Amino acid sequence: MWKSLKNNLIVVTGAVLGIAAAILVKYGNPPNMGVCLACFLRDIAGALGLHQVEKLRYFRPEILGFILGAFIISSLRKDFRSEGGSSPILRFLIGMFVMFGALIFLGCPTRMTLRLAGGDPTAIAGLFGLIFGAFLGTQLLKQGFTLGRSQRLNNFNGFILPFLAVILLLLVAIKPSFIYLTPTGHAPFLLSLFAGLVIGSLAQRSGLCFVGGFRNYLLVRDTYLLKGFFSVLVFAFLTNFVLKQFSFGASPIGHKEFLWNFLGLTVVGLGSVMLEGCPFRQTILAGRGNTDSALTILGMVFAAGIAHNYLFVSSPQGTTINGRIITLIGLVFLLILGFLNRQKE
């Protein structure tokens, strides 16, 4: 039994994430938002005071748990490797556009999967967009696109983001008066943190990625990561069903504009292939010492602040003009960047 679980770690990781996400909603996280990297990094931006939406301010322990879970398990198994220097400023920028795209759709690829598992039909446009974005990304990869090699760094570099995660956790626990903590809904602190640590540890071992599955299938017909995606979908659906959270046709914290749901996640899919992993995967890589991923996450937090201040973010009523413009700019920018960063053999 143990051996078969170990051999199917990608399915186990997906199942644990799917079940945990539904349970986190049951205990207070917003609907279909048991886990969402874009939404939660946006809440972290709010708690830092980078935007002024009062309801969206919390250092989400789930994300901090992903980083620390990956850090702990990679250190124990000697997989921790401090590295960086693969086009850091470009990754920061791509991370920004990935965040913009996700906030147009209202969710990262992880939440898109959870929205589908909750019965939200508008997420299908997001799924199509994500696959199309991954397709564009694989075309760039075939043309030789790369952001370059990373270099081995002094271990101290890799400790920075896990250390920051610990500081933010302490801030949530102590609640000093100078930080902003006013979220609309969240599961109990320890439950969120525990879920984050378990998911982060498993994902570090299995490599779960919500864009990698489509990318690898399109590139070399490898279905390994796709199993993880489907596992999240199935287990989140089943748990939602058991907890009576499944509601077919409802789109809580989502909107119905097919084109912009599609294009928002096209930007996310393309950007994620260029970054070598979806937003969820970036937190895991950052936890195991990749400082380029750490910088990508900081770019996403920075972008979340701008996105709210400049009114890029969609609401359940729909997209904004500013949001549509930045989505198109993002798509064109990423494609140009992709063509300019091709390497000849």
Added chain:
Amino acid sequence: MEEIDARGMGCPHPVILTKKALEKIKEGKISVIVDNTTSCENVSRYAKSQGCQVKVEKKGDDYYVEITKE
């Protein structure tokens, strides 16, 4: 034996390099050097899916994936 240095590369670059190298030869061996377990597993899985034999050796922080195409 061709040696491919895929250290410091993110997903899926080590697999793409392996694919290109295997497409160039009819039979024989190639060696792919990677520096993390994920890349090592990805390259091994790809090579096995192509019907090749795979042997992995860890040297220091790096993994040497020796692939035999028959």
